[in-house]
Amino acid sequence: MCRTGGFREEIGEEIRLSLRDPPAERADSRPQAGPWGAPAPEPPDQPPPRAADVSGHKWRRLSSSAFFVLILLVVGARAYKDLSRPEAWAYWKDLYFSPGMTSSLIAEADPDGSGHTRPALAIRGAIGAATASWFRDRLGEAHLVAGDAVLLSSPGGDLNQALIMGEIIRSRGLVTAVGVTDPSGHIRPSYCASACVLVYAGGRIRIGIGGSMLGVHRFVTLAPAQDPVAETQRTAGMVLNYMTRMGVSSSVVEAMSATTNVRWLGAGEAVAMNLVTDPVARP
Template identity: 65%
Template sequence: MTIAFAVLLFGGLGIRAYKDLSTPESWSYWKDLYVSPSMSAEVIDNLDPDKSGRGRKALAITGKIGAASATWFREQLDQAKLQPGDIVLMSSPGGNLSQSMIMGEVIRARGLSTAVGTADADGRIKPGYCASACVTAYAGGKVRIGIEGSRLGVHRFTSSRQGEDPVASTQRTMGFVLSYMTKMGVSSQVVEAMSGTEKIRWLTGSEASGMNLVTDPVQRS
């Protein structure tokens, strides 16, 4: 009876798991969360991006933003135990827009700052880049630190749901991005820059500051 019960139990779980993974979207989520996360993270205890001598704890994340990156990111933050004012250091080519916006909301809700780059074993920042959907995650920072040599890249977000008019769908997507950026205190000029190109446009430091995308420019040494 015990063996029969176990077979039925695990058989039922297996069938349910199969159903849960029967669509490409579900499999992408499970794979990104449990099998091979598209992003990696490292805790840095003493990061000093503005060279003020006041080091702060940071979570450095790198990689493409995947289908489950927002859930993964919350778990990494919980483990790192970052406090308000601590830093999320990111370097990413972009990826899933909805996941990146959720990541930005989480960053803002926890009162964290953001910066673009990578860090070595001693906590020294190296320039990096944050493009496409990564920019919306970066925008979630309560303070958005500029790093000399790092780059922010934007482009138009498109949506191609089956049966939908591509122009109307793209306009709606950009409307969501505009609403999000406005909520985060970023000028609508950044969405204008996004809308102007399908390819990545790398913003200059003065452009990023003028759009209030970067709120705390690091002075050149």
């Protein structure tokens, strides 16, 4: 009995000690390395970096930075060279700063005098180096659909931009007419000359408003060319191909090639060339 009681006292003393004093082994919380419970070995001390390694790392960083700066300089120089060209500046100016054309949306236009009104986008001014992009944006804002009209009033301008504008008009199934609107919203006669005629030709239906005029002349290139004659022939072939696809007679290209000054086509002549497909009386 006394032996048993002493044993219980010893156990109680051990329990009290465990509650009061944390075990010393908790101070070392390193994971055991093996099945025998041996502690993981301490990692070896890392030697301090050598001066050669530090200088090599700095050299690699400097080389990378220098290469990046060199790339920026090359790209910047190329961009400056491209943007400093007159045609590049003309493009940005026409697109963002001072567009050559203006536009207005007519909710109910009657260009053919049929009494059937339709939305129309009236554009006027010179066709500039970025007018095709400008024109596409204006069409998007106007939400025109096939059968709606584009009303033109322009002395002409950039040939390539005019070709693109005509292609856009044809792809959307729009109608073209030459005229302007007065303050009351009525359509009045106007004129469309030079490159504007190419835009007009893009119409699925080309309305000829009485009193409006279509003027043609020979197209010339303003950019330097090694062979101006060959360049003129190439331009004439491009215009002929375009007009043929639009359903216009080749005689209009012959009329263009015959003069350097603007030649105003008569109403009957424009109809005979199939340039005007829907002639109407003076509004």
